[in-house]
Amino acid sequence: MEKSSSAERKPPATVHPLVGAVYQWVDDRLGISDVVKLATKKRVPEHGQSFWYYWGGITLFFFIVMCLSGVLLLLYYRPGDSAYESVRQITYEIKFGWLVRSIHSWAANLMILSAFIHMFSAFFMRAYRMPREFTWWSGIGLLLLAMTFGFSGYLLPMDDLAYFATKVGLSIPAVVPVVGPWVSDLIRGGPEITSYTVSRFFALHVVVMPALFIPLLMFHLGLVQKNGMSMPESELEKPEAARKSIPFFPNFAMKDLGVWLVALNVLALLAAVFPWALGPAADPLMPAPMDIHPEWYFMSSFQVLKIFGQIFPGVTGEFVALGVFKLGLLLWFLVPFFDPTTKGGLRAKLTTYFGILTIVILLVTTIWGYWVLPAVH
Ligand code: HEM
Incomplete structure (x- = not known):
C-alpha cells in the first residue's frame, strides 16, 4: 500500500484539536490515512447501469x-x-x-x-x-x-x-x-x-x-x-x-x-x-405435512429432480438429474473461458442467451414446483 505523506496524514484543520490529536496518535500506529487514501483513489464508474x-x-x-x-x-x-x-x-x-x-x-x-x-x-x-x-x-x-x-x-x-x-x-x-x-x-x-x-x-x-x-x-x-x-x-x-x-x-x-x-x-x-x-x-x-417443500432457492432443483423422476423410473431419474445439475454448474463456472474478451462477437451473444435461458429455467421450475405439481409425501 502506498504510504501517505506527512501532510496527508494530518487531520483536517476544522477538526477539534483533541479529536485531531487522538486521530493522529491512532493513525501513526495503524496507518488509517493510507486506507482512506486508497479508498479515495478508487473510482466507481457512473453510467446507465x-x-x-x-x-x-x-x-x-x-x-x-x-x-x-x-x-x-x-x-x-x-x-x-x-x-x-x-x-x-x-x-x-x-x-x-x-x-x-x-x-x-x-x-x-x-x-x-x-x-x-x-x-x-x-x-x-x-x-x-x-x-x-x-x-x-x-x-x-x-x-x-x-x-x-x-x-x-x-x-x-x-x-x-x-x-x-x-x-x-x-x-x-x-x-x-x-x-x-x-x-x-x-x-x-x-x-x-x-x-x-x-x-x-x-x-x-x-x-x-x-x-x-x-x-x-x-x-x-x-x-x-x-x-x-x-x-x-x-x-x-x-x-x-x-x-x-x-x-x-x-x-x-x-x-x-x-x-x-x-x-x-x-x-x-x-x-x-x-x-x-x-x-x-x-x-x-x-x-409428512401436506405442504412439505424445500426453501425456495432449492425449489428449482427439487422440481427438476421430480421431472426426471417421472421420465426415468426408480433412482435413475434422480441420478440423471444430479448429472444435469453438475453439468449446468460446470458450464456456469466455465463462462469466463467461453467469452473471455470484449471482442466476444458470436460467443458473447451465445453467452447472453445462455444467461437468459438459465434465468427462464430457474423461474419456470420454481413456479412449477410451488403451484403445478402435487406435493410430495
Ligand atoms: C454471496 C455473497 C456475495 C457477496 C457478499 C458479494 C459481495 C460483492 C461486493 C461487495 C462486490 C463489489 C460491488 C458490486 O459489484 O456489487 C462484488 C463484486 C463482484 N462479485 Fe460478488 N458477492 C457475493 C456473491 C457473488 C456471486 C454469487 C457472484 C457470481 C458468481 C459474484 C461475482 C462478483 C463479480 C464478478 C464482481 C465484480 C463486479 C464488477 O467488477 O463489476 N459475487 N461482490
Whole structure:
C-alpha cells in the first residue's frame, strides 16, 4: 500500500484539536490515512447501469445482519434434544426473541435473493471477463456456501416442516452409487434424522460454514478492490475522456449506506409484519405435512429432480438429474473461458442467451414446483 505523506496524514484543520490529536496518535500506529487514501483513489464508474453495482453491497449487508442476529439467537438456542423447546422459548417467551429470529431468517433469505441478483447482474455486465475470473469463481463458491448455510439452518428448529424437508433433502445424495448412502448417513449421524443430526447441522451452521465463507468473502472483496469495478460494453466503447466516475470514498460509500438503509427498512418491515413461523415439534411417526417443500432457492432443483423422476423410473431419474445439475454448474463456472474478451462477437451473444435461458429455467421450475405439481409425501 502506498504510504501517505506527512501532510496527508494530518487531520483536517476544522477538526477539534483533541479529536485531531487522538486521530493522529491512532493513525501513526495503524496507518488509517493510507486506507482512506486508497479508498479515495478508487473510482466507481457512473453510467446507465450503475444501479447493479449496489447488489454485492446489499448481499454483504444482509450477511452482516445475519451474523449479528445469529449471535443473539446463540444466547438461547440449545442444539440436541432441547432444540425445539429452545426455539419455542425464543419465539414465545423471550422478549423480542420472535423479532430476532424473524430478522435472522428473513436476512438469510434476502441475502440469497440479492446474491442471485448480484450474480446475474455481474453476468450480464460481463464482469467475469479478464481480469475478474477469480472474482466470478469465488462468487459461485460464496453462493453455494450461502445455500448450504440456509440448508443447515433450516433443520435447527426441529419443527415438522424442517424435519420432513431435511429428510427429503438428505435422500438426494443417497442415490449416488456406492458413496451416496454412506455420505447421507454421515451427515445425519445415522439412518434417521435425530438430535444427533441437529448437533451436526448446528456445528456446520455456526462453525464450519462461517470458517469457509468469511475467508472466501475476504478474497472476493480483496479482488474487487484490486481490479476495480468492471464496465458494461456500452461504456468501454466510449473514449476514456467521455466516461464518468465518482470516488469510492466518500461519494459511492455514502450512496451505498443509503441503499443499506433501504435494505434495513425492507428487512424490518418483512420481519415485523410476517414473523417467521414455528410449526409443531417434529414427530417421525406422524405423516409428512401436506405442504412439505424445500426453501425456495432449492425449489428449482427439487422440481427438476421430480421431472426426471417421472421420465426415468426408480433412482435413475434422480441420478440423471444430479448429472444435469453438475453439468449446468460446470458450464456456469466455465463462462469466463467461453467469452473471455470484449471482442466476444458470436460467443458473447451465445453467452447472453445462455444467461437468459438459465434465468427462464430457474423461474419456470420454481413456479412449477410451488403451484403445478402435487406435493410430495
Ligand atoms: C454471496 C455473497 C456475495 C457477496 C457478499 C458479494 C459481495 C460483492 C461486493 C461487495 C462486490 C463489489 C460491488 C458490486 O459489484 O456489487 C462484488 C463484486 C463482484 N462479485 Fe460478488 N458477492 C457475493 C456473491 C457473488 C456471486 C454469487 C457472484 C457470481 C458468481 C459474484 C461475482 C462478483 C463479480 C464478478 C464482481 C465484480 C463486479 C464488477 O467488477 O463489476 N459475487 N461482490
